[in-house]
Amino acid sequence: MSDSKQFTRKEISSRNSKNDAVVIIDNQVYDLTPFLDDHPGGHEVLLNVVGKDASEDFEDVGHSIDAKELMKKYLIGQIVAEERIEIKKKTFTWDDKSSPSTDTENSSFINTWKFPVLMGLLMTLLYTYLFA
Template sequence: MAPTKTYGIADLKQHTTEKSCWLVVHGKVYDVTEFLEEHPGGYDIILTSTGKDATQDFEEIGHSNSAKKLLEKYVIGEFEGGDSAPVVAKVPPQSANAAKQQPAKSAATRTFHVILPLLILALALALNFYMMSQKKSA
């Protein structure tokens, strides 16, 4: 059933028992009365999350994807307060990480690549200068 009605916290507070139990998860209202007895975590724990937004409680348990799918069966409407914890990507994109790490690495490599040829050139010039002066004095 598609969510059509909007409910507020006052509506939720009227459905907090095993006779009628509503839950709010991610901005949607669910009538889970029928599900209470089937809940693998027990019915009493669900009752402690009624009358308020249960998104945090639901997510903290680390419910599986099949538990999240199961929710869809019980949706009856939308919550006035919206989604209190929208799902966002926690890991920054790879490119952002790579961009952060690369400058330090390439700066060291660049220094090495510039200094080494200069050192070799200076040594060759010094050797050449030494040989010339030896030849002159001979």
């Protein structure tokens, strides 16, 4: 995609009318002029963000895979390399290494296999002592 057209954020900021409705989503530039009236979420939400970076607004709605496929049709280029921002993704995965409850060397005693084993042993001893 390095040969796609490059835009600066300043260039996009003036393309903010319904006759020239351009938005930035995740460093990609979309011309939504022909899509305004077809957008299932209505043209008003789009007109609020034209000329701007709508990455967060787009993500907040939780657009479907179909919507993400459809947006490719309106892609006209991307933001110049020096003005790109880190893409924030809200998706959660179970193998997220920052999760506090992963069973690693650093996790607390209560999360390791030793805790339930010790509890089981204690309960067995207690049961034997009380009822045998």
